[in-house]
Amino acid sequence: MKGKLGMVSALSLSVVLLASVLTGCTSNATKQTSTSEKNEASLSSIPLPIVNKPITLKMFVPMDAKVAATMKNYNEIAVFKELEKRTGIHIEFIHPASMDGAAIKEQFNLMVASGDLPDLIYYNWIGDFNGGPNKAIKDGVILPLNDLVDKYSPNLKAFMNSDPKANKQLRTDDGTIYVYPEAQSPNQYAKVNPNPNPAFQTFGWQIRQDWLEKLNLKSPETIDDWYEVLKAFKTKNPSGSGKNDEIPLAPKGAGDLQNWVRAWGINYGFYHDGDKVKYGPYTPEYKEALTTLAKWYKEGLIDPDFGITDAKQFDTKVMGNRAGSWTGSTSGTFGRFVQLMKAKDPSVKLSGTVPPYVTGTKSYNFNVDEIKVASGGGVAISAKSKYAKEAAMWLDYGYSPEGSLLNTFGIEGESYKMVNGSPQLLPEITNNPKGLSIDEALSKYSRGSGGLAFVMTPEIWQQRMALPEQQQIIGLWKAGSYDRTMPPGVTPTIEESTKMASITSAVNTYRDEIFSKMIMGQVPLSEFDNYMSKLKAMGIEDAIKIQQAAYDRYMARQ
Template identity: 90%
Template structure:
């Protein structure tokens, strides 16, 4: 849920058919070669509480969620984990990286692996961030293959997987190995509980000062040409009324937010598919067109000149300080929070979203997954060095049971929610927090219902997290883009492919990011684009595309 559009939602699977999850199903899981967690014990059908007769402690590596960090220093402060300890007898000792920056998290993770002091549980993106992918992590003795553990000690997850073939497909590598316990959530179930007659499930996108548009008699922009006219008007016509002409027409929070704009040209800032052909966005002719436009906007002062160095606090100050005209962000952590904060200061402020921008004559694209998914290989894995693999599997599985799902999603009855006609409803402490916290920030004190870790989200949470009328409007607008070019989740290269592609992309992505800034800021002229393309080719980008194509083809052939 943050920064780049690929993060807006985090590690997810569908909650669809949850009722059937708890009603039946023998396992149809395939066992990969080399699976080592054999046991003569009979498979359990329910999770016994407490799980252990004597208390034990499991250590877990997990990066802090920004919504949690707003009020707490450690996940142990969250009420859900205190309650889980009471119910299960298992205490979790959380290990948080010192920084929430992606590069810093990866660096601390690598140092931890190199030290050999690996905690019992690890929340990580095993496809994108582990060199060699999940199968390599298993081969190296970092994490366990979970097939036997799930089969014997995780009845709720096993039934969940059997409830929908897409879930079963997306949770595995090509050889059938299960490697994480995912967060599960429900785009289709969201539609059933959303009171909006035209429900949608899209939680990240473009946001704009609607009151500024109305003041200048402008329509909401759709095409890139529309956006150019709107941004010029925001720059020159002082819609804030400050008299200073200090408006920032487009205010990205870092380079990652600005990189989202390349999607208007029908490409992604990474891999995507065009039909069944895998492509790499920054290695296309369309990418040159996007850079040409963004460089023009930057030169004309339409983009915040400090965008590359803007952190979260500076970004907030620019938006809440009535200077920013447009930006990208999430439905709740960004949009909903700004609606509440800015309306409290000035009731005339209006925020809204726009459809994903597109080039005139083409169509709007989304590159977020809008279906059942385990996003890009993320979730909680069990360490190969854990002495408590069985107990860990049972503790994680509790989150997929009805009572565990409710606890993880809504928190503590009477403190963060109450039951109304059999349905959980967030309390005013959460939906209208007296300290001015957003719904997700307030909810994060009690549960993980705003996203992250391993459990099934109770679907009623969605329309309550998106309860503001403005949020209901914005998610419908964001939904307008086509998902035709989105890569499916769970595409996993082989160990050999992962090692090779990681080596290639390490150089390619660093160079891509450096050149993005230089092209946009005018430090490298667009006339050098052909040389940029030659450099990417020399770094092996075409080999990386072939690897991703092969992995995609295998994924599509999975049964």
């Protein structure tokens, strides 16, 4: 799905948390069960330290951009230093050289081909591993986790037993558990957020509110509204520069622009309409979307360099008072710009809009809300690891109340303090003296901004979205319907996944190429029927059938 904020954040897995079931699964050295016997009883808690003699586990994990802003390796994050003190286990992180998704996949494939596998692997097992998680298990890349979870992961086991949806989403169709997830809880977030309509939507449409006010324009909702706003941004010089150099719509790459097809009730990939699975770029509505976006591009309403705009160039356009609207995350994009731009010019106002929609229809979201398994991502235990038991226990500690607090908030007295029994981020994080965003500052101490395997302490959500502007936009973004969002954890069989990968690899490459070329006028829209015919010849209808079968099986899971 497009619109993710990098792979790490694109790999997050979220499920409902019922915190009460975890209370009895705390780490307590006085209750430890012997792990030296062959026939061990299942642990009721994680003993600390986990090992009597220190050991090192290697972990493959892509670098998070929020961490990369201040550090070169996850070992520099305070949480992992503290985890080593508590557990006796040191983690040696292996980071791909690039944060680009294609480069990560290439390095992962080379690693698997070499047979030299680390103990722990953070990866997108459904979306990016050819054949899916069951194939990864069959090929001896990762272990099935059912027995390990049952014996050595009491906190994750309780977590899965706490809600049928959680248990359902963490398994393949045959019941196999394959990853330790990052778990997030909007239900728990609702309990600590006084907002009567708490939102969990952290990605959406952003706009220069001060430009709207200057031009006496209302916040756009429909595509027709957006057209009028973008034309005004283009012709009426709302920045006041006198140069008429505004960029009405400034996507950060083609991926950001692809989010706009959602306004026609379709996704830029698979989605479902009722019980029927569809592929957005293989629908009549897709032609309507391309026609509109091509018109906008021709009229200069879309950045002419959208396809080659990287993160640094995007920041320059927004911070340079030229961009009128864009899409992005609540914190890493919106919150960061609010803080930086206000510091530069207090008159700047940023806001969000509801997900756009075509007049006469309704607004849709395709970022999974409430229960989310981001394409099967999470930490798996390598089949080559000599420390599978210890790895399972180390990972499970992140689902205990103490482990959750440590992974989420970091170090007490350094990144947070307890106030009336509730963790509160310190000014070092919320008002960083070096100008770091909340997530960037928090990433020096914890993984509370997202990533790896633990359950987030719910108080973090309100504090990460502490700005009034952020509280406003997440409510606006959640206005879209989730009726057509594919449920998380839909898992094709090994055979289906292999066939699907061979089809979608070529289909998606061609889709992306034609998307940009048709919008820029390099391929005329009159060629749309030929485009559809080529997708059919490439096997897209077979891929849809595979996804339909997987969706049907998922919906039938108990």
